[in-house]
Amino acid sequence: MELLILGLVLFVGGHSVNLFANQWRNSMVEKVGLLPWKGLYSLFAIVGLVCLVYGYGDARAEGVYLWQPPVWTRHIAALLTLPAFLLLFASQIPGNRLQVATGHPMYLGIKLWAFAHIIANGGLHDVLLFGTFLIWGIAGFAVSRRRDKAAGNVREYKGLMRDGITLVVSLGAWAGFAFWAHAVLIGVPPFGA
Known part of the structure; x- marks a missing residue:
């Protein structure tokens, strides 16, 4: 279940930055540049998705x-x-x-x-x-x-x-x-x- 929770934090959290921390996002884009920001964002999304998929599969196998x-x-x-x-x-x-x-x-x-x-x-x-x-x-x-x-x-x-x-x-x-x-x-x- 921990892997599923980590996946949710990374995937949904990453996709929520623009919604709930838009000023912080814009300041980070200014600091690191748009392409590096998109690369970091994509990395979080991919790692989060992988954790979601494997974490959900593991949790489903536990059967609570x-x-x-x-x-x-x-x-x-x-x-x-x-x-x-x-x-x-x-x-x-x-x-x-x-x-x-x-x-x-x-x-x-x-x-x-x-x-x-x-x-x-x-x-x-x-x-x-x-x-x-x-x-x-x-x-x-x-x-x-x-x-x-x-x-x-x-x-x-x-x-x-x-x-x-x-x-x-x-x-x-x-x-x-x-x-x-x-x-x-x-x-x-x-x-x-």
């Missing part, structure tokens, strides 16, 4: 369970991840309707993904991992929306083509992950019995 969710919650979680994928890809394709409407669809997608996994998994490690991401998604969305409002940021809608690309890419990625990659990478088929 708080509750035993019914099998049907896995199916609900798999379906909830569909809009989570849509929101995730909406954050990466500029000018689509979801990005314009929400401002920060990635945080909304993270919240939905985390919530879906909390209801489908009853382990202490699940609550720790997905609960941390849920809280981070809530906080990140609130902070980012507040900043946008204060700065007067408005995103420009660039037409149905962007919406179509977002939808097609999201559906394809979700289907690939839900019906193949999740079982291969995580070891659990979302629509399995």
Whole structure:
């Protein structure tokens, strides 16, 4: 469990610097330069992700369970991840309707993904991992929306083509992950019995 916690601190903590310590981040960029800062940031993210993956696997093997969710919650979680994928890809394709409407669809997608996994998994490690991401998604969305409002940021809608690309890419990625990659990478088929 310690490795999972370290991974969360490094990965989520590193991704939170811009949210909660933006002035410190800017001063560090001025001191060391943008490229060295990005290199250090990437190193933290990679080390954090590796610790998360191995720490979660180790904690899952220990099997400390708080509750035993019914099998049907896995199916609900798999379906909830569909809009989570849509929101995730909406954050990466500029000018689509979801990005314009929400401002920060990635945080909304993270919240939905985390919530879906909390209801489908009853382990202490699940609550720790997905609960941390849920809280981070809530906080990140609130902070980012507040900043946008204060700065007067408005995103420009660039037409149905962007919406179509977002939808097609999201559906394809979700289907690939839900019906193949999740079982291969995580070891659990979302629509399995």
